[in-house]
Amino acid sequence: MPDLVAARSQMALSLGWHIVLACYGVGFPLIVVLAEWRAQRTGDPAYAALARAWARALGVLFAVGAVSGTILSFELGILWPRFMGRFGEVVGLPFAMEGIAFFVEAIFVGLYLYGWERLSPRAHLLSGVPIVVAGVASAWFVVTANAWMNQPTGFRLDAAGRVVDPDPWAALTNRAMPVQTTHMILAALMVAGFGVAAVYAAGWLRGRRDRYHRLGFLLPFTLAAVVTPVQIGVGDWAARFLAQRQPVKFASLEGLQRTERGAPLTVGGLYYGGGVHFGVRVPRALSVLAHHDPDALVHGLEEVPPGDRPPVGIVRNAFQVMVGLGFGLLALGAWFAVAWRRRREAPASPWFHRAAVAAGFAAPLALEAGWVVTEVGRQPWIAWKVMRVSDAVTTAPHIRIGLYGLVAVYALLTWGTVFVLRRLAAGAPQEQSEG
Amino acid sequence: MRTAQALLVVMWAGVTAYALFGGADFGAGFWDLVAGGPERGSAQRNLIEHAIGPVWEANHVWLIFVLVMLWTGFPEAFAAIASSLYVPLTLVAVGVILRGAGFAFRKAVSGVPLQRLFGATFASSSVITPFFLGSVAGAVASGRVPAGVARAHPIGSFVNPTSLLGGGLAVAVCAYLAAVYLTADARRAGDAGLVEAFRRRALASGAVAGGLVLGGIAVLHADSPALFSGLTGRGRPLVVLSALAGLVSLGAVWRRRFVPARLAAATAVTAVLWGWAAAQYPYLLQGELTIRQSAADPVALRAVLLSLAVGAAVVVPALAWLLAVAQREPERR
Numbered sequence: 069m070p071d072l073v074a075a076r077s078q079m080a081l082s083l084g085w086h087i088v089l090a091c092y093g094v095g096f097p098l099i100v101v102l103a104e105w106r107a108q109r110t111g112d113p114a115y116a117a118l119a120r121a122w123a124r125a126l127g128v129l130f131a132v133g134a135v136s137g138t139i140l141s142f143e144l145g146i147l148w149p150r151f152m153g154r155f156g157e158v159v160g161l162p163f164a165m166e167g168i169a170f171f172v173e174a175i176f177v178g179l180y181l182y183g184w185e186r187l188s189p190r191a192h193l194l195s196g197v198p199i200v201v202a203g204v205a206s207a208w209f210v211v212t213a214n215a216w217m218n219q220p221t222g223f224r225l226d227a228a229g230r231v232v233d234p235d236p237w238a239a240l241t242n243r244a245m246p247v248q249t250t251h252m253i254l255a256a257l258m259v260a261g262f263g264v265a266a267v268y269a270a271g272w273l274r275g276r277r278d279r280y281h282r283l284g285f286l287l288p289f290t291l292a293a294v295v296t297p298v299q300i301g302v303g304d305w306a307a308r309f310l311a312q313r314q315p316v317k318f319a320s321l322e323g324l325q326r327t328e329r330g331a332p333l334t335v336g337g338l339y340y341g342g343g344v345h346f347g348v349r350v351p352r353a354l355s356v357l358a359h360h361d362p363d364a365l366v367h368g369l370e371e372v373p374p375g376d377r378p379p380v381g382i383v384r385n386a387f388q389v390m391v392g393l394g395f396g397l398l399a400l401g402a403w404f405a406v407a408w409r410r411r412r413e414a415p416a417s418p419w420f421h422r423a424a425v426a427a428g429f430a431a432p433l434a435l436e437a438g439w440v441v442t443e444v445g446r447q448p449w450i451a452w453k454v455m456r457v458s459d460a461v462t463t464a465p466h467i468r469i470g471l472y473g474l475v476a477v478y479a480l481l482t483w484g485t486v487f488v489l490r491r492l493a494a495g496a497p498q499e500q501s502e503g
Numbered sequence: 504m505r506t507a508q509a510l511l512v513v514m515w516a517g518v519t520a521y522a523l524f525g526g527a528d529f530g531a532g533f534w535d536l537v538a539g540g541p542e543r544g545s546a547q548r549n550l551i552e553h554a555i556g557p558v559w560e561a562n563h564v565w566l567i568f569v570l571v572m573l574w575t576g577f578p579e580a581f582a583a584i585a586s587s588l589y590v591p592l593t594l595v596a597v598g599v600i601l602r603g604a605g606f607a608f609r610k611a612v613s614g615v616p617l618q619r620l621f622g623a624t625f626a627s628s629s630v631i632t633p634f635f636l637g638s639v640a641g642a643v644a645s646g647r648v649p650a651g652v653a654r655a656h657p658i659g660s661f662v663n664p665t666s667l668l669g670g671g672l673a674v675a676v677c678a679y680l681a682a683v684y685l686t687a688d689a690r691r692a693g694d695a696g697l698v699e700a701f702r703r704r705a706l707a708s709g710a711v712a713g714g715l716v717l718g719g720i721a722v723l724h725a726d727s728p729a730l731f732s733g734l735t736g737r738g739r740p741l742v743v744l745s746a747l748a749g750l751v752s753l754g755a756v757w758r759r760r761f762v763p764a765r766l767a768a769a770t771a772v773t774a775v776l777w778g779w780a781a782a783q784y785p786y787l788l789q790g791e792l793t794i795r796q797s798a799a800d801p802v803a804l805r806a807v808l809l810s811l812a813v814g815a816a817v818v819v820p821a822l823a824w825l826l827a828v829a830q831r832e833p834e835r836r
Contacts, residue, residue, distance in 0.1 A: 124611065131607030134560055139596040141570045145585025146592055149652045152574050153582030157799030160575025164807045167564065167571045168814030174560040175821045178829070182557035185833030198821070234799070236806040462586045464653035470593045477597050481604055484621070488608045495613075 074468035075147040075461045080443075081471070082139055085478055087439055088432045089133035093173070094203040094253060095260025096126050099288045101196035106287075108189055114279040118287075120184070122264070125492050127181045132485050134174065139474075147467070151450050151460035154231055158223045159216050161236035166209035173202035204253055211252045215244035218314060218442070220451040247302065247309045248442070254299040255438065259431045261292025262397065266428020267493055269421040285414065289424065292431070293401030300394055304357070310445075311358035314452065315367035316376065317445035320383040322354050324368045331355045331366040336392075339384040378447040386440035393434035400427055506805055507576065507798035513811060514572035515780055519773050521565035523680065526673075526772070528559045530681025532602060532629020533674065534704060535622065541615050548622070550697055552610065554688045557829040559606065561822060563599070575807050577797040579650065580787045584639075587648045587655035591635040591666075598632030601625070630674055637673025641666035644779060645727035646789030650797075664726040668719045675712035676772060682708055683752065683768045687761040691830070702756060705764070709753045716746070729789055733782025741778030745771045 069077075100122045107115035144152050176198040183192050216222075222238030223231045268276075268285035310318040323339045324331055331354040337347020352362040369377050400423050407415040414420065446452055450460040531551045538544030538551075555562075574581035585592060605625030609618050638661045642648055645665035648655050660666075682705035689697035723731040734742050752767035785793045798804065 128607050128611050131560065131603050134563065135600045135603035138563070138567055138599050141567055142585065142592050142596045145570075145574065145581050146589040149582035149586035152585070153579045153652065156574040156578030156581060157576075157803040160571065160578070160799070160803065161806050161810065163571045164575055165810050165814070167568050168810065168818060170567065171561065171564045171814070171818050172821060174564050175818070175825045178557040178561055178825050183828060186828050186831045231800075234803045236803050462589065462653050464586055464589050464657060466657070467589075470589070473593070473597070477600060481600060484604055484608050488611050491612055 069468050069471075071465075071467040072458055072461050074471045076457065078467070078471040078474055079143055079147055081474060081478060082136070082143055083443075084436055084439065085482075086133065086136040086140060087435065088259065089129060089136055090207065091256035091259035091432070091435065092126070092129040092263065093133040094207045094256035095258075095291075096122070096129060096264065097177075097196060097199040097203055098257070099260060099264055099291065100126055101193065101200055102291075103283075103287060104193050104196060108193060112279075112283075114283050117280055118284050121492070123181060123184075125489060127177075128485065128488055128492070130177050132481065134170075136481070137170075146470075147462055148450065148460045149462050151455060154229075154455070155220075155223070155451060158220075158231060158234045158236060158239050159213050161240055162209045162212040162216070166206045166213070169202045169206035169209055173199055173206060176202065207253050207256060208249045211249045212240060212242070212245045214442075215248040216240075216242045217449075217451050218242075218248070218317075218446055219244040220454045225454075243313055244309065247306050251299070251302050251306050251438070254295050254302060255431075255435050257295045258292045258299060258397065259435050261288040261290075261295065262424075262427040262431040263288075264428075265289035265292065266425045269424035269428075272421045273418060273425070282414075285424070289404065289414070292397075292427075293404055296394070296397050296401050300398060303391070303394065307357050308359065311366065314445075316369065316372050317378065317383070317442075318358060319367055319369045320378045320380045320445055321387045321441070323380045323384045324354065324366060326368040326370055327365065328368065329355065329365050330363050331358075333357060336388065339381045344384070376448065378445050383441055383445045386437040386444070390434045390437035390441060393430045393437070397427055397430060397434070400424065504795055504798070506801045506808065507794055510572060510576040510798075510804050510808060511794060513808070514569055514576065515777065517565050517569045517572060519776050521562070521569060522676075522772050522776060523769050524558070524562035525565055526633065526677040527680040527684050528555045528562050529602075529629045529633045529674075530677035530679065530708075531555050531685065532606075532626045533678045534681055534685070534701075536626035536630060541619060546694070546697055547700065550685060550689055550692065550694070553692075554685060555606075556610065558825060559603070561825060563603065566599075572807070576799055576804055577787055577794070578799060580792055580797040582652055583650050583654075583788060583792065584643060584648050586653040587657075587660055588639050588642055589653070590657055591639050591642075591661040594635045595632055595639070598628040598635065601628035602632055633673040633677045634670040635661075637669035637671070638662075638666035639669075640673070640779075641669025643788065644669070644730050644783065645723075646729055646791070648788050648791070650788055650792040664722045665730070668715065668722050672712065672715050672719065675708055675715055678708040679705060679712050680768055680772065683756060683761065683764050686756070687765060690761060698759075698761075702759065702761075705756045706753065709749070709756065713749060713753070716749075730779075730782055733784075734778060736782070737784065738778040738782035741774045741781055745774035745778060748774060 100119055103115050103122060104119040106112065107119055176195055179187070179195040180192065180199060183195055187195060216239050219242040221242045222235040224233050226232050265285050265288040268281045271281045272285065307318070307321070310321070322331070322333055323342070323344055325342065330352040332349050332351045333353035334344040334347035334349050337344045354366055355364040356362055358364055358366050369380065400420075403415055403420060407413060448456050448458065450457045531554060535548055535551050538547040570581070573584075601624050605621045605628060609621035609625055612618060612621065641663070642655075642661045642665070645663065647660045647663065647666075682701050686698055686701040686705060689701055723734070748767045748771035752764050752771060755761070755764035755767055783789060785795065787794055787797050
């Protein structure tokens, strides 16, 4: 395995693992704080028990998320020193702000998790609020840094390729920032909401239908179901942004070779051999997606040399997975909404609950697919049109050994996290009787 | 240049905070490791868990803070250090993951076998992580990191006398800090047996750390002449202060005055870190890269300093509140 592939695989593994945990770090605190707020407002012991049980799970998820995020800071330098050495001063500011936000989050997580018996109920509830705010803020900052890689700005390069006149504030307010950060934060709410709800949907299928399980499902599921249509709207915004600002990435969503008006979009199928096969071709749909205009001009891959194109098959298939799952989740939320309007209850069908269990896995899968679209779609650039990934990678030897070791570490970490969370979930109903 | 120095001072304050707080958490893991079997060690492990549980994640953020300051303020130094010392830094990262996950998992499960498994993971990685961080410090301090990308020997850069000294000293100092802190925690919890246990451990680890320092003088003289002359030159007042504070701290532990012992121990660690910085000044990478050469543009430095000032207004009171609440005994049910 060449070192560049090893470095990219290691980064993909670490980031792809962390991003799911980070979503729980952003979305789950809101769910826990909402439950505690309901408990204090209504005096409902089921909400109180849920808040306690969820806080315990949050403690595990936050710890694992924090440490799996730390390695990324190391890897930025270990794997991509030529990128960080050159652009660290430009793009460091959002990272510094992310560090502060994460500091606030870690401090209040400590207060919240250990404060049940040390703070007044009101102070305890309030100590949860900065976790939510700081979690969202740290997601915003770190995705701002990633958005900069898509729209690098706030610097000039001299003849030797060195950065001059860095403007970190311009880098912070890069063009991709608004849409990318919004898309990510909503995704985090969906991953956490559908993920937590799935636990209680599984409980429903096993016959646990008491108030504790009912509320445990309703609160996170409602949050995620409300966010989903908004997220699809933001996804549309993201697509139009790409069409304007990163046309090559946009073309790779469909594998569009030639620049054309009224470009079609193929739903389903597989991309290979330079085209999509077995899909349902929707005429002009890509133009609609790009500019909300069926006759709009869409730039094809042909506009850049083959060496500057991303691997279309991966991007295109990941895009299909993300969009497909997104609409699936939308349909699930609509099913829920119809039943709720009729009788203030989730659908009684076991199929609904099976689908809700699946949604707990579908949401992170859609997240990963979306991440692949934005990261692989940027290739071969680490900073779009400014620096290639191959010019950023370290020149140190035997990088792949680190990758092999980390594969083992992440396998253990995954096993441990799943195992411990299952233990906590199994222990939760007893918690209710104690509380 | 003054902005760069200001950022460097802030970054080094972060290194100091990480050593004092994060270091003590690692040291607590060391004592967890050697606390003995599940029954014999349970009182010590409970005390350790209560002491570090609420704070370890916040204390850990200092490490991230330092990394971010380094790559924003001194990008070329960060690139050189991370790419040259990728082996020990990867081991540090793995240690960080296993330490945090092991601790959180142990707290979340019940039953001795599982707690032993996750506890052993937490405790052993609490030793590995500071060891390799110390070896990284030794590599940088002894001038084994050339400027540029990955130009050091991948193994020799961190397997050498100064790095081994740095690693050993880091583990011993973390253990000492933790033992001193834990004696005071045990006294507040009213457990005389634990007070004595950690007092003995503080004396033992303090003696080991002192011995390493004495032996280290010879090691640095032979292996890192530039560092040695810096420590005995510009850094001398701080090195002397560190040695005196270390002795005062040990004496205070001996006389069971644990709060002054805490302060003196923290002073000793702080002084040696700033002594190292003074010894290396004006080099970030000994003989290779000065502060001026590697500093980011003043515009970038000022932006970071400004955001830090704003952030500190939130972080400092919040952190003080956390540390105060963590020392409180649980009351309300």
